[in-house]
Amino acid sequence: MADLIRSEAVEEVTDTKVAIVEVFEQEIPTSTLEHHHEDLASTQELEQEDRLSSLPDDILISILKRLKLLVAARTSVLSRRWRDLFRFCPRIMIDVGYFHQKYKDCEPTHDDLAQINANMVKMTTTMLSQKRPCPIRLLMVRFSLVEESIDIVRYVDNAMANREVVALHFSMHSEFEHMDCTQDDKINYGRRFMRFFDAGPRAFGGLSYLHIDCAVLSINDMANVLDKCNKMRKLSLHGCDFGFQSVLKIEHPQLIELTLSYCKFERVQLKCLPSLIRLTCNIWLAPENHEFLSNVMISELDLDFSCQRIWIEPEAPKLAGRWLQNLQFLCLRRIHDECDLDWTLFFLEAAPLLQKMHVEAWDHTICGHEEDATEEFKELCQQLYEKKSDSSLTWEAPADMKHYCLKELIINGYQIEEKFTRYIKRVVEAAVNLELVILLDKAWCQRCKLSPSVRYPRTEEERLLTKKQILEWSSRPIKIRIVEGVIQAH
Numbered sequence: 001m002a003d004l005i006r007s008e009a010v011e012e013v014t015d016t017k018v019a020i021v022e023v024f025e026q027e028i029p030t031s032t033l034e035h036h037h038e039d040l041a042s043t044q045e046l047e048q049e050d051r052l053s054s055l056p057d058d059i060l061i062s063i064l065k066r067l068k069l070l071v072a073a074r075t076s077v078l079s080r081r082w083r084d085l086f087r088f089c090p091r092i093m094i095d096v097g098y099f100h101q102k103y104k105d106c107e108p109t110h111d112d113l114a115q116i117n118a119n120m121v122k123m124t125t126t127m128l129s130q131k132r133p134c135p136i137r138l139l140m141v142r143f144s145l146v147e148e149s150i151d152i153v154r155y156v157d158n159a160m161a162n163r164e165v166v167a168l169h170f171s172m173h174s175e176f177e178h179m180d181c182t183q184d185d186k187i188n189y190g191r192r193f194m195r196f197f198d199a200g201p202r203a204f205g206g207l208s209y210l211h212i213d214c215a216v217l218s219i220n221d222m223a224n225v226l227d228k229c230n231k232m233r234k235l236s237l238h239g240c241d242f243g244f245q246s247v248l249k250i251e252h253p254q255l256i257e258l259t260l261s262y263c264k265f266e267r268v269q270l271k272c273l274p275s276l277i278r279l280t281c282n283i284w285l286a287p288e289n290h291e292f293l294s295n296v297m298i299s300e301l302d303l304d305f306s307c308q309r310i311w312i313e314p315e316a317p318k319l320a321g322r323w324l325q326n327l328q329f330l331c332l333r334r335i336h337d338e339c340d341l342d343w344t345l346f347f348l349e350a351a352p353l354l355q356k357m358h359v360e361a362w363d364h365t366i367c368g369h370e371e372d373a374t375e376e377f378k379e380l381c382q383q384l385y386e387k388k389s390d391s392s393l394t395w396e397a398p399a400d401m402k403h404y405c406l407k408e409l410i411i412n413g414y415q416i417e418e419k420f421t422r423y424i425k426r427v428v429e430a431a432v433n434l435e436l437v438i439l440l441d442k443a444w445c446q447r448c449k450l451s452p453s454v455r456y457p458r459t460e461e462e463r464l465l466t467k468k469q470i471l472e473w474s475s476r477p478i479k480i481r482i483v484e485g486v487i488q489a490h
Contacts, residue, residue: 028073028197058163090137092127094118096144096173111176117148125151128159135164140173145189150199157200167208173198174214178239178262181214186241190216197225207232214239219246226252235265297326304333315455328405330358337363337413342424345397348430355403359428361413361420362442397426399486406431414439414482415455416462419468428473438481 049360063451101117102106109115120143143149149172159165174181176188193215204210207229217240226232227308232252236259242248244266250258251271260268261282270276278300330347344359399407409427414420428434441456467480 011419015088017262033186033241046379059371063397065125067136069303072393090134091140092138093140094120094124094127095140095142113144113146114345117144117146118142124155128155135166137257138169139374140169140171140209142173144175145172145192145196145213147192150192150196151201153196153203157203162200165206168203168206169209170203170207171209171211172213173211174239175448176214178214181239183216183241186214186216186239189214189239190221193217194221194360197228201228205231209234209236211236211238212240216241218242222248226250229258230254233257235259237261240261256270258262279305282306297323299326299328301327302331302333305336306334318385323353324351326353328355330354330356331360332358334362335360337361340419342397342426344423348403348406348427349397353402355405356402356408358410360414361411361415362415375421397430401430401434403431404433406434408436409434410438410440412440413442414457416457417455424470425473428470432475434474434476434478436481439466441484456484458484 003211073231096116104111124141124143124285128412134373136159139156141152143152156168156170160168172193174185176185193212194217204225205228208231210225210229210232219242222242225236230252231254233254234257235252235255238259238261240263242263242265244264247266248265248268248290249271250262250273254272254275255273256275257278257280257290258270258273258276261280270279276298279298280302282304324347327347332344335341341359344357346423348354348357360490406427408475409424409431411420411424427436440458457466461484470480471478
């Protein structure tokens with residue numbers, strides 16, 4: 001790996017110097033830059049390097065922290081002054097994506113993938129074999145779930161034993177896109193993950209973040225991972241298959257963030273998660289609705305319904321209040337246009353501390369994937385995403401309901417129609433301390449270029465009438481923004 005760094009360094013020293021200067025310009029105050037800018041532009045490259053080299057170590061290390069890993073590593077061959085600085089960088093972020101960059105315009109062959117994985121192992125070996133005079137504040141490793149990667153886990157495991165690593169992140173990915181993975185691929189990935197898990201007890205025992213992609217795992221496997229990774233703060237599962245008849249039980253004293261995307265299980269039990277702050281559930285592949293949030297208290301909730309069935313059932317405040325009593329941020333993504341919004345008022349009624357509510361109405365199902373999707377995925381979507389009427393999904397909130405903490409209401413996909421008018425009226429009348437209402441058009445679909453709605457208030461006259469109507473419902477002045485764009489959930 002050292003040879004790889006040196007050979008690339010010979011070819012890209014100029015690029016490295018440019019990168020250093022760019023970060024240097026971001027790091028140093030503008031007033032200082034203006035004083036030296038003309039001199040820096042007129043000097044030779046060597047003089048420019050000398051000017052940088054004369055800076056104190058802490059500033060140079062701060063600059064190195066902002067460079068990509070290999071660019072930062074190449075600085076060690078620039079001069080004697082830079083030779084040992086890289087070893088003082090408190091963060092090491094090793095990403096297999098770096099080696100994929102050269103194939104961004106073409107598909108890598110099987111031999112290319114083998115070389116990428118070999119280089120990834122060499123890079124990890126080189127970075128972790130260096131003696132470092134200071135603790136590693138963050139060690140982040142993103143790699144593919146292939147056989148060769150077990151050496152990555154072993155090197156990290158040794159590093160955890162031989163030096164101080166404050167935070168360790170593992171992000172394990174399949175070699176292919178989620179929908180291109182067959183069931184056999186996922187079974188193999190699951191088996192490899194468990195071999196990696198057994199090969200690195202110190203590494204997994206010190207993990208603070210874990211991402212697993214496209215793996216078939218048993219319920220007992222997951223329970224073992226949660227038990228052994230006792231320092232884990234964030235867990236992300238994407239495309240993982242636990243079986244349609246399985247009950248996924250999550251119990252962890254330190255976990256603050258849980259993300260479930262495209263996972264397959266019958267139901268999930270959040271048994272004991274006293275530290276949980278954020279839960280994100282994206283495309284839950286479950287055949288029926290089940291109890292989900294009965295044993296946790298969370299402050300942020302982000303649910304994506306993917307323009308399909310509403311798979312949660314409103315509950316009376318006395319029941320839902322057990323898990324919503326600390327909720328402060330709520331995001332409900334891609335609720336189908338045909339579905340009424342009044343049912344979401346049960347969140348307002350049951351979450352007294354809710355401060356920000358983000359609701360997105362959307363009438364666009366999955367596109368762009370259909371031609372490339374596997375037959376298994378198509379069949380799964382047909383089974384799980386069959387359109388069903390949500391006419392029975394209703395919630396009658398008390399007419400005199402009041403909420404005293406809600407400050408901000410954002411609606412993506414707003415349209416001039418009775419459903420939205422009635423919903424906004426209920427929220428504005430109930431939220432006595434509401435400060436801001438933002439109404440946004442539907443987002444453009446990047447795959448099929450679906451156009452935003454024609455029923456969005458685009459003229460000045462329509463916007464003034466909408467604002468006037470909302471203000472009439474409020475007992476206090478509030479700001480109303482009607483803008484053509486999309487605001488992210490955070």
